[in-house]
Amino acid sequence: MIFSLALVVAIQRGPSSPRFDDISAKRMMTHVRVLASDRFEGRGPTSRGEQLTVAYLTSQFKKIGLEPGNPNGTYVQSVPLVGYRTRPKLAFNIKGKSLPVRFPEDFIHEFPQLTPHAGAIGAPVVFAGYGIVAPEFDWNDYKGADVTGKIVLVLGGEPSRPDPKHIKNLDARFFRGDFRTRYSMRDYKAECLRKMGAASVIFLASAESPKSFTIYKTFAVMEGLSLPDWNLNEHKLITTGVLHPRTAERIFRATGFELKDLKRQANSASFKPVALDATADLEVDTSLRPTSSQNVVGIVRGSDPDLRNEFVVVSAHWDHLGKDPNLKGDQIYNGAIDDGIGVSQLLEIARSFKNLKVKPKRSILFIATTSEEKGWLGSKYYVQFPLYPLNRHVANINLDGGNAWGRTRDLIVSGYGLSTLDRVLGQAARAQGRKFLQGSIDDDGLYFGSDQIEFARGGIPAAFPFSGSDYIGKPKGFGDRKWSEYADRDYHQVSDDVKPDWDFSGAAQDAGWLAIAAYKIADEVQRPRWLPGAELVVRRLIP
Numbered sequence: 001m002i003f004s005l006a007l008v009v010a011i012q013r014g015p016s017s018p019r020f021d022d023i024s025a026k027r028m029m030t031h032v033r034v035l036a037s038d039r040f041e042g043r044g045p046t047s048r049g050e051q052l053t054v055a056y057l058t059s060q061f062k063k064i065g066l067e068p069g070n071p072n073g074t075y076v077q078s079v080p081l082v083g084y085r086t087r088p089k090l091a092f093n094i095k096g097k098s099l100p101v102r103f104p105e106d107f108i109h110e111f112p113q114l115t116p117h118a119g120a121i122g123a124p125v126v127f128a129g130y131g132i133v134a135p136e137f138d139w140n141d142y143k144g145a146d147v148t149g150k151i152v153l154v155l156g157g158e159p160s161r162p163d164p165k166h167i168k169n170l171d172a173r174f175f176r177g178d179f180r181t182r183y184s185m186r187d188y189k190a191e192c193l194r195k196m197g198a199a200s201v202i203f204l205a206s207a208e209s210p211k212s213f214t215i216y217k218t219f220a221v222m223e224g225l226s227l228p229d230w231n232l233n234e235h236k237l238i239t240t241g242v243l244h245p246r247t248a249e250r251i252f253r254a255t256g257f258e259l260k261d262l263k264r265q266a267n268s269a270s271f272k273p274v275a276l277d278a279t280a281d282l283e284v285d286t287s288l289r290p291t292s293s294q295n296v297v298g299i300v301r302g303s304d305p306d307l308r309n310e311f312v313v314v315s316a317h318w319d320h321l322g323k324d325p326n327l328k329g330d331q332i333y334n335g336a337i338d339d340g341i342g343v344s345q346l347l348e349i350a351r352s353f354k355n356l357k358v359k360p361k362r363s364i365l366f367i368a369t370t371s372e373e374k375g376w377l378g379s380k381y382y383v384q385f386p387l388y389p390l391n392r393h394v395a396n397i398n399l400d401g402g403n404a405w406g407r408t409r410d411l412i413v414s415g416y417g418l419s420t421l422d423r424v425l426g427q428a429a430r431a432q433g434r435k436f437l438q439g440s441i442d443d444d445g446l447y448f449g450s451d452q453i454e455f456a457r458g459g460i461p462a463a464f465p466f467s468g469s470d471y472i473g474k475p476k477g478f479g480d481r482k483w484s485e486y487a488d489r490d491y492h493q494v495s496d497d498v499k500p501d502w503d504f505s506g507a508a509q510d511a512g513w514l515a516i517a518a519y520k521i522a523d524e525v526q527r528p529r530w531l532p533g534a535e536l537v538v539r540r541l542i543p
């Protein structure tokens with residue numbers, strides 16, 4: 001009886017872990033001040049800022065005493081890239097009239113073909129609703145329509161319907177209700193249309209969040225980066241693009257449709273693609289620059305003779321948006337929260353692990369990824385060309401955007417319910433006397449928004465932890481206010497800089513939380529696994 005009780009307690013707590021109390025807020029602040037300094041030029045991949053950042057991280061990895069993460073004896077993995085600068089030209093022809101749309105005010109490209117010129121003149125225009133084919137929900141927006149050579153307009157997001165029992169909530173059995181599935185992602189929709197031979201896909205930016213178009217614009221006027229195109233003989237889209245909501249409304253109106261009516265139709269399973277009485281001329285000129293960047297990698301070796309060849313991956317992206325010489329005033333995207341803090345947490349977790357007297361059974365692989373901001377390119381490349389066999393990577397904890405305002409009583413993750421990592425994260429939170437919230441912050445598809453999604457698509461159970469919002473010694477609502485101020489004012493802006501009121505005691509405690517979780521995962525013989533339903537999020541785009 002006593003024995004079984006002890007067993008129950010042991011299962012609830014998992015393997016015991018050190019407390020990682022030596023993780024230091026002060027050291028983290030020092031790292032962030034360096035990484036987010038103007039000298040580092042916003043850490044743009046392939047820039048001088050990259051050289052400084054990679055040199056800094058490599059020297060820190062050495063100083064900590066990490067083993068080189070690359071079997072070739074270095075701390076870097078080279079990532080081949082192609083830089084592109086693109087000028088798209090788009091005009092709709094409606095009832096004998098040409099309706100040009102302006103770049104970048106009304107229309108931006110996202111991922112162009114990696115060729116100097118691509119285009120289609122007089123291409124038919126079709127509205128394809130959400131652009132989703134999801135057999136498990138009996139959903140097909142194309143209904144066999146031929147989209148070959150056409151320019152296809154597609155809504156962002158995915159269909160939803162009210163929960164019949166709680167009419168205010170969305171039905172969780174239908175496209176996961178409030179949570180996003182992989183079907184909502186633009187790369188999934190573009191890949192579908194590429195396979196169907198479409199000329200191009202143009203996404204309609206949401207009128208509810210016009211800010212999102214502003215953020216697309218920031219990227220479109222900069223140099224884009226892509227992994228090289230390895231499938232030279234396949235059909236390509238001319239580009240993927242995004243249309244401003246105001247422009248979309250104007251085009252639909254000119255062809256006799258109201259966007260809001262079409263949106264309503266698109267939410268019904270009986271929706272069929274709508275051919276607009278319009279053609280479009282799309283031309284894309286792109287200058288290309290073959291280049292490369294680097295993931296920075298280091299290892300704390302595990303203690304078990306067999307399991308030390310398996311890895312728990314702790315990741316954070318070192319890159320940010322770089323420098324934009326066209327901006328007036330401040331031109332440097334310092335990226336202090338995004339992801340200076342995450343990288344500083346990674347460095348402190350690594351240092352604390354290295355100093356442990358007794359290491360966990362498995363090894364910890366620390367990866368500071370490149371080009372997350374350009375579409376998770378460093379992690380995407382790592383999963384395609386891993387430094388060790390992919391099936392020896394047992395879990396990923398990805399740090400992106402840390403807490404700058406002090407200690408919290410609670411903790412939350414994005415992507416709750418996807419894998420057994422939740423159990424371990426809960427144990428680690430309780431080991432610190434903190435509350436792990438049973439839920440997820442996913443509304444805007446956050447889980448799809450950083451490197452963890454690439455590790456997840458590679459089959460590796462991946463967690464995207466956040467901090468909490470219940471701040472110790474602060475008034476109610478303080479945390480929510482700070483996070484929404486950050487989102488509105490500083491996220492992906494030149495103002496994401498170190499602020500005078502910052503307090504890293506919380507970020508240090510959160511790093512401790514994740515170190516405890518990483519230790520438990522590394523020390524527990526059983527590997528983490530996906531839970532039923534996770535395939536709606538993490539399965540590769542098209543089988």
Ligand SMILES: [Zn+2]
Nearest residue numbers: 338339400401
């Ligand atoms: Zn980030």
